[in-house]
Amino acid sequence: MSHDPGPLLTRPVAEALRAARDAGAGAWAGSLDLGVSIGSAALETNAWQWRGRCYPYPPPLKDRTIYHWDGDAFVPVSRFSGSLIKLVPTEWGAPTFEIDGIKMLPTAQESPLEDARRKVALIEPRGKVVLDTCGGLGYFAACCLEAGVARIHSFEKNADVLWLRTLNPWSPDSDEVDPDAPASGGRLRLEHADVSQAIAQIADASVDALLHDPPRFGIAGELYSQAFHDQLARVLRRGGRLFHYTGSPNRLTSGRDVPREVAKRLEQAGFKARLALDGVLATRR
Numbered sequence: 001m002s003h004d005p006g007p008l009l010t011r012p013v014a015e016a017l018r019a020a021r022d023a024g025a026g027a028w029a030g031s032l033d034l035g036v037s038i039g040s041a042a043l044e045t046n047a048w049q050w051r052g053r054c055y056p057y058p059p060p061l062k063d064r065t066i067y068h069w070d071g072d073a074f075v076p077v078s079r080f081s082g083s084l085i086k087l088v089p090t091e092w093g094a095p096t097f098e099i100d101g102i103k104m105l106p107t108a109q110e111s112p113l114e115d116a117r118r119k120v121a122l123i124e125p126r127g128k129v130v131l132d133t134c135g136g137l138g139y140f141a142a143c144c145l146e147a148g149v150a151r152i153h154s155f156e157k158n159a160d161v162l163w164l165r166t167l168n169p170w171s172p173d174s175d176e177v178d179p180d181a182p183a184s185g186g187r188l189r190l191e192h193a194d195v196s197q198a199i200a201q202i203a204d205a206s207v208d209a210l211l212h213d214p215p216r217f218g219i220a221g222e223l224y225s226q227a228f229h230d231q232l233a234r235v236l237r238r239g240g241r242l243f244h245y246t247g248s249p250n251r252l253t254s255g256r257d258v259p260r261e262v263a264k265r266l267e268q269a270g271f272k273a274r275l276a277l278d279g280v281l282a283t284r285r
Contacts, residue, residue, distance in 0.1 A: 062076075090112065120140055133210070154191065230269045244279050263275065
C-alpha cells in the first residue's frame with residue numbers, strides 16, 4: 001500500500017481554484033491532500049500545475065465526495081463491488097468512509113482521527129504489542145504509532161477499504177510499503193485477511209493490548225460472538241486491555257443494548273468489563 005494519489009479535490013477546493021484563476025491570480029495556495037499540507041498550484045487559463053504535473057480544471061463536482069486523478073480525469077474515490085464504498089470529506093480534514101451510504105466513523109463532534117486518539121488512549125499503547133482487528137482507514141494504527149507503540153498488527157478484510165487507504169493521505173503506511181518510514185518505523189503490519197479466521201493463528205497471550213472496531217452487528221455478527229470474544233481473551237496477556245467499539249445500534253427501535261450484551265460476553269470470556277465512550281473497555285483477568 002503506497003500513498004501517491006496525486007491531488008485530491010473536493011467541491012470547495014475545485015471552486016477555489018477556478019475562482020483564483022478567474023480573478024487573474026497566477027497561483028493558488030491551499031491543500032490538495034485533504035489538509036495534510038499546504039502547497040501552491042500554478043494557474044493557467046485551461047489547466048493548473050501541481051508538483052510538476054499539469055491537470056485540467058474539473059467540471060462541477062458533487063458535495064460530500066473526494067476526487068482523485070485516474071490518469072484521464074478527476075473521478076470519485078469510490079468503488080462498487082457488491083457494496084458502494086466511498087471516501088467522504090469532513091470539515092476536520094481526515095476523511096471518513098461510507099458503505100452503502102452508512103457512515104463508518106463518527107464525525108459530527110470531532111475529527112475521526114481525534115475520536116480514534118481518545119479510544120486508543122484507553123489501552124495505553126506505548127511500548128506495547130497491539131492487535132488491531134478491523135483496520136479500516138488505519139486511524140487506530142496511526143494513533144498507536146503516534147503514541148509510541150512497539151508493534152501493531154492490523155487486519156482488514158475488505159479489499160476496497162484497503163484501496164481507499166492507498167488514496168487517503170491520513171492513513172499510515174505499513175511495513176510492506178516502507179519499513180523505514182518515519183511514521184511507522186517498521187512497527188505496523190497490515191494484513192488483508194478476515195480476523196475472525198486469522199486470529200486462530202495468533203499465539204496465546206502474545207499481545208499486550210487489543211483494539212476491536214467491528215462493523216455493525218448486522219454486517220459482521222461473527223465479530224460479536226462468544227466464540228470470537230473467547231479468542232480475544234486467548235491471545236491477550238493477563239492484565240492486558242481491550243477497547244471494543246459497539247455504538248448503540250437498535251436501542252430505540254428494538255430495545256437491544258448491544259454494549260451491555262458485549263460486556264456480558266467479555267466477562268464470560270475472562271475479562272473485567274465496563275462501558276466506556278461508545279463501546280466497552282475490558283481488562284483480561
